[in-house]
Amino acid sequence: GAVVSQHPSWVICKSGTSVKIECRSLDFQATTMFWYRQFPKQSLMLMATSNEGSKATYEQGVEKDKFLINHASLTLSTLTVTSAHPEDSSFYICSAVGTSGMISYNEQFFGPGTRLTVL
Amino acid sequence: AQSVTQLGSHVSVSEGALVLLRCNYSSSVPPYLFWYVQYPNQGLQLLLKYTSAATLVKGINGFEAEFKKSETSFHLTKPSAHMSDAAEYFCAVTPIQGAQKLVFGQGTRLTINP
Secondary structure, X not given: OOOEEEEOOEEEEOOOOXXXXXXXXXXXXXXXXXXXXXXXXXXXXXXXEEEOOOOOEEOOOOOOOOEEEEEEEOOEEEEEEOOOOHHHOEEEXXXXXXXXXXXXXXXXXXXXXXXXXXX | OOEEEEEOOXXXXXXXXXXXXXXXXXXXXXXXXXXEEEOOOOOXXXXXXXXXXXXXXXXXXXXXXXXXXXXXXXXXXXXXXXHHHOEEEEEEEEEOOOOOOOEEOOOEEEEEEO
């Protein structure tokens, strides 16, 4: 149980285009999902917290107009990188926290990540 | 505010030797603590977690960690390293109450020598 998937697992796009990454909780409902960015050989940097049915909360320094997050249902959150540039190339990872009754202790279940390369 | 410091960005041990990855935390409130493992080009997998119950926590793949409040530490150990343990390891902290944000350490790359 507690499986999180991401799609696509990797994507290459041209500079100036937009890319959408999906994060799904497959066997549980997630009221909260998190989006992280990870540069090579570095730790995870939290970009935003996504709550179902409300606007995402962005961390300081993260452009909300560039990284659009939509948490439309209890099992799906999407991250859209708009007008992508080479510096947006990175590994994007999502995680999900279950609703009450699930495993608690603030445990996050992580997706496998999406590698974005912008040419 | 919370923070996590992992001492040593790179640890190298021989196969069969003891693995010790260090994690110190700073938290103004009682914390939950986690160790995650990341294999290349993959997401994070939970190894173990401390949730204010037993201070010695056993996880998957033979790993364990001990919560020491007096030392504000949560070091990860494994008695005998295996080649498959080679990966990146992250320590993380979150408060018991309130926000669910995880604060990660900078990570420690574990290399196993044959």
